[in-house]
Amino acid sequence: MDLNNKIATRQSYGEALAILGEKNNDIIVLDADLSSATKTNIFAKKFPNRFFNIGIAEQDMLGTAAGLSTCGNIPYVSTFAVFAAGRAYDQIRNSICYPNLNVKICATHCGITVGEDGATHQMLEDLSLMRTLPNMTVMCTSDDTQTKWAIEEISKIKGPVYLRLCRLATPIIYDNNQKFEIGKGIQIGNGIDATVIATGVTVSEAIKAKESLKEKGIDIRVIDIHTIKPIDKDIIIKAAKETKKIITIEDHSIIGGLGSSVCEVLSEEYPTKVIRMGIKDTFGKSANALELMKYFKITSEDIENEIL
Amino acid sequence: MKITDIKELETKAKEVRRGIIDAVYSANSGHPGGALSCADILTVLYFNEMNINPNKPKDEDRDRFVLSKGHASPALYSVLAHRGYFEVNKLLTFRKIDSILQGHPDMKNVPGVDMTTGSLGQGLSTANGMALNAKLKNKNYRVYCLVGDGEIEEGQIWEAAMTSSHYKLDNLCLIVDNNNLQIDGTIDNVMSPYPIDKKFKSFGFEVINIDGNDIDEILKAFEVAKNIKGKPTVIIAKTVKGKGISYMENQVGWHGKAPNKEEYDMAVKELLI
Numbered sequence: 001m002d003l004n005n006k007i008a009t010r011q012s013y014g015e016a017l018a019i020l021g022e023k024n025n026d027i028i029v030l031d032a033d034l035s036s037a038t039k040t041n042i043f044a045k046k047f048p049n050r051f052f053n054i055g056i057a058e059q060d061m062l063g064t065a066a067g068l069s070t071c072g073n074i075p076y077v078s079t080f081a082v083f084a085a086g087r088a089y090d091q092i093r094n095s096i097c098y099p100n101l102n103v104k105i106c107a108t109h110c111g112i113t114v115g116e117d118g119a120t121h122q123m124l125e126d127l128s129l130m131r132t133l134p135n136m137t138v139m140c141t142s143d144d145t146q147t148k149w150a151i152e153e154i155s156k157i158k159g160p161v162y163l164r165l166c167r168l169a170t171p172i173i174y175d176n177n178q179k180f181e182i183g184k185g186i187q188i189g190n191g192i193d194a195t196v197i198a199t200g201v202t203v204s205e206a207i208k209a210k211e212s213l214k215e216k217g218i219d220i221r222v223i224d225i226h227t228i229k230p231i232d233k234d235i236i237i238k239a240a241k242e243t244k245k246i247i248t249i250e251d252h253s254i255i256g257g258l259g260s261s262v263c264e265v266l267s268e269e270y271p272t273k274v275i276r277m278g279i280k281d282t283f284g285k286s287a288n289a290l291e292l293m294k295y296f297k298i299t300s301e302d303i304e305n306e307i308l
Numbered sequence: 309m310k311i312t313d314i315k316e317l318e319t320k321a322k323e324v325r326r327g328i329i330d331a332v333y334s335a336n337s338g339h340p341g342g343a344l345s346c347a348d349i350l351t352v353l354y355f356n357e358m359n360i361n362p363n364k365p366k367d368e369d370r371d372r373f374v375l376s377k378g379h380a381s382p383a384l385y386s387v388l389a390h391r392g393y394f395e396v397n398k399l400l401t402f403r404k405i406d407s408i409l410q411g412h413p414d415m416k417n418v419p420g421v422d423m424t425t426g427s428l429g430q431g432l433s434t435a436n437g438m439a440l441n442a443k444l445k446n447k448n449y450r451v452y453c454l455v456g457d458g459e460i461e462e463g464q465i466w467e468a469a470m471t472s473s474h475y476k477l478d479n480l481c482l483i484v485d486n487n488n489l490q491i492d493g494t495i496d497n498v499m500s501p502y503p504i505d506k507k508f509k510s511f512g513f514e515v516i517n518i519d520g521n522d523i524d525e526i527l528k529a530f531e532v533a534k535n536i537k538g539k540p541t542v543i544i545a546k547t548v549k550g551k552g553i554s555y556m557e558n559q560v561g562w563h564g565k566a567p568n569k570e571e572y573d574m575a576v577k578e579l580l581i
Contacts, residue, residue, distance in 0.1 A: 028444070052440065052475075060433045060467035067437020070415070070423065071368065073444075090427055091464070095434055099415050099424035 014039025081123035111251030122284035128256025142203035191219030208300035327386030376431020429462025458490030473512030520545025
């Protein structure tokens, strides 16, 4: 992992989408007046005829995408996570998931790492809302390499996908030789002192904690869960069997997201105590993203403190 | 199978109404009032206006229909059955376990249903998506969408109306089933959307006002709509809720209630051809 080479997953998304547009004519893109922030403007510039700005009308945008998908198109729909999973929840439920339509919802600006815009724009409940929907695949990618893989890979799934993307630039974790598979977590290290299960922006924090702890003689493993649903049960159960402590960490409410998903797996398959790090049933607030990560205790230092 | 004779279409509409009553009576549940009000419009669409083939329900060049007021499903199911998409006796399985005929239309399981609906206000957006696809791929098919007059109290309808107009979807024809009743009373008492025609006009639609239970007027309105270029059309169809069954007409109580045996027999008598 190169700490100095940072890119936001929303940027990776925009770049990968424009490349995918060349390979696949069925890809069309919809945005709700946020294309410069979600980075769909890269696609829009390249393929103006396959880009539809629906204006500030997210419910209509999700419905329009549903209609377009019934005709064989693969719509990629973008807005901020709070306006997709939150405002347009019923449209996603009834017009997309129930009929199992091929719509890819790529929602940017998730979590408190949105920063200065504050609580109204910091979506902390989207993983929870989206993973309860039948037919929905739910993903949250952790770096540039993984995001670029995911953007193409989800076009090959027939059915709805919710992909959670981030505004904050984070380190590039993986090189191009890394193999990814939807529904399979990635184990980093074989340490047995603890397991930190992370997703999205918290994966690089977990890796930083792992490296720092190693110097202190503590060997942990990190699991990157990029697919929240269907979740990789095996990798979680194996970690519970092999390691002394299970910690989950996410830039999301501890209710309903990654932490809850891990608890569901372990309580049914291998009952284990789980420590859930994340946003503890509260709204976010305005500040710089890095300051907020410290405030809400989702940094590498917080992980270390939990383990030490 | 295209029917052009008005008398024949009126007879067909009666058969469709009989299917509605049979389905709702057999389920002992469902929404007869709003299904009966739009039965004439659906009959004209499926037996005259739309370019469709029941043997090829997924043909990519077919005309499409979105029943945004999904609770009028018995009307859609009945017209599809009578048009040959599935057997008419399937209507008797409406709302029963193991039936393809869910309470609200399910495109995954019912041949001929172009869009899943039920949560009000969502159909026009999906119809716009289908119409945009035709523009994108230079196809000539048309898209029809029927909304309820109470349904247009939903904000998403007006978001979608902006989209229809902004993208100049002249291949889209919206129909408002203006039966003037919603569950809690008359629409002007509950939450008035009037003047409906002026609202759509200001949103950029060509507006046609008709008697939505008059086959001749419906036929003519669709003919006019086809020739409007550069903007979408809305047909404001003044209808009677419960139309065709005397004791149900204009009675808000028949929005979502099934007839008992005696009422069913009366309805069947009134629908004799």
